[in-house]
Amino acid sequence: MSIANYKHTVTERFMRYVQIDTQSDPASPTQPSTEKQKDLSRILVEELKVIGVSDAELDEYGYVYGTIPATSGKENVPVLCFCSHVDTAPDCSGFGVKPILHEKWNGQPIVLPDDPLVVINTNEHPYLLERIGDDIITASGTTLLGADDKAGVAIIMDLANYLIQHPEVKHGKIRILFTPDEEVGRGVNKVDMKKLGADFGYTLDGGERGHLEGENFSADAVMVTFNGISAHPGYAKGKMVNAIKAAGTFVSMLPHGEWGPEFTEGMEGFVHPVHMEGMLEKATVQFIIRDFDTAKLATHEQRLKGLVDKTVAMFPGIHAEFTIKEQYRNMKEVLDHHPRVMDYAAEAYSRADMQAKRISIRGGTDGARLSFMGLPCPNIFTGEMGIHSKQEYVSVQDMEKAVETIVHLAQIWEEKA
Template sequence: MKVKERFLKYVAIETTSDPTSETCPSSAKQRVLGDALVAEMQAIGISNVTMDKNGYIYGELPAKNCDGLGPKVAFLAHMDTSPDFSGKDVKARVVEAYDGSDIVLNEAEGIVMSPKKFESLEKYIGQDLIVTDGTTLLGADDKAGVAEIMTMAECLLNDPDAVHGPIKIAFTPDEEIGRGADLFDLGQLKADFGYTVDGGEIGEIEFENFNAASAIVTINGSNIHPGYAKLKMKNALLIGMAFHEMLPVFENPAYTEGYEGFSHLNDFEGNVEKAVMRYIIRDHDMAKFEIKKARFERIAAYLNAEYGEGTIVLDLKDSYYNMREKVAPHMHMIDVAAEAMHTQGVTPIVVPIRGGTDGSRLSFMGLPCPNLCTGGHNFHGKFEYIPVQSMTKTVSILIEIAKRYAAMPSEA
């Protein structure tokens, strides 16, 4: 099966993760895709395929046409899609031989994707773009990675002349809500190192990511009839607004890029009596990351002094850390990926991840795990798209990486 057909099949299955759920996976629908993947993996000949009780899928390809003494390399992707935008009833379509003009995603709703706003489209004139109908996200993050790994595996299994060492495969739930590595079983995987296939533009190689934390700010107010509220009402919404206004204006993600961190208000809900604000805090630099977290604590303490202890309840938790320190001792992984890309006519783009990945958590758990491109753009929204040719190139890159490690010693 070609990577395009696989991808279109996978995105039709809703797998939105649920941050309010305490189960793993957080949404039962992730298991629907999981079951389909297990059946497909077994059908194409992947060995030792299992899906555990938490929805994690593992499989392997034994070494082929070599002594198998080289390193055991893993390729990983996640099955869930972001809860930031609907992933239900995805109706993907292919814009063949894109001509560089505006793409009408949904005529009835007037939803248009234009290269004037999304300049990346200009790189793909003449290529085939998979797009949404403007009402859902696409799901290339990360079903493109799943499809590319599956297609790599099928190609290697079907090619009698393929040369590769032991290859491990894993698909995880709940990456989009920061839990993708929570219950990952490294003992089950049995790999020396791995690559998550969860990046963007073709050519991307990422081994630096944000240090990340979440902050839930609960504001306890006191409601009373506004006609009799003088010196009695404590408006949780207004106090929440005051909290936010004490954060630096230009540490908003709308003003940051590259290595610049941010504090992002992702959700604000409530009423006069009680309000809840949910933030994510990000920075590549650990010292700056700690400063950002400390600022939240100082603001909470200040407002509690002003409005009374217990007005602000701050729940501040670290999510993951910059994987650079764990990948740096294994820079052969970056070199091999770059060399593999060159063989396929792809220019490597080494960039910091302005986000997170399972690879970060896995690196700190003992599995060095940089991130590779899928080829997708504009993740988590209705303007998400992916060129078919980028997916095909990614499959070839993964095959080349597997081939190169077959000739390397296990302590590489």
């Protein structure tokens, strides 16, 4: 049976999954950051078992593991992993999502019924021009949709459903991994790589149909701390050193018109202050530093440190601390050593009647970190668009095309083994 004649389950699954609140919490120290993420994960385990993935399990950290058994007689087929995350972004409410299916969308602006001020149109979302005639799913106007990344989850579930139903399709062993907390940067912190046991991986967490992402930002976090000296304000002359004023002066030195994310695009990196707080004795400014060239992170950090030193010189008595924490690195540094991972994906796109467009992500994915944990792992499209917002949407036909693509991909790895 050709997958072209397969009755997909991806839409029905997606419409159910997005109604489960799985928002992660960056302020929480636990793993997962919110227990409610497991509400969906438990459902996924049960559905995988119904499909025929008999070893599906949920661990204490919120990871779902499962195996689609090999149908190939070959013994040397690499084990593939397909991965998506269950959590939704803290940026916009994920509670009470009401998905709406706009069948055979005609290209007119989509006015969301629960807040008519939220309108999805082709001016702000030009990719929609390519999806006229598709079935478009949106939320109702008061929440995000959750296509990031429940579209990926539903795609992988539909893949499992198809392959288990069609053992005549030859493929090697496939491992399924659903992660929590991707949106707060902790998506693979507790993955058991030995248990996962995969050789190569693909995240399903990309956007436009045909996009194939094998490069992402390298990322550091920087914390700048200014330590001042407290004194009674009535008798502070010559004694008080105000950390708040030092921090404010430092932030005012950041250049306007360059360097920040609001001024950069394409392959340009940036330095971005994301949080600031303080009192007289201590004030902190947190930054994220991003660049596709990992070596340039140090250049950005040295420049930033220069502004800190300049600030300290302006405020005698201030002591500053400058700490750097590595977050993730450009997956290209790993994937360049395994070219077939991208090449086989591009061939799968071709078999699904698309030309792969290899693009760079101005962000990061679970795959970037997995790549440096020994699992080369680029990112495949799902159709999720307008993410982290009330204008989020996804095309049913994009999700189905992604299922078709990864079916071809599993076959290609088997054929070339």
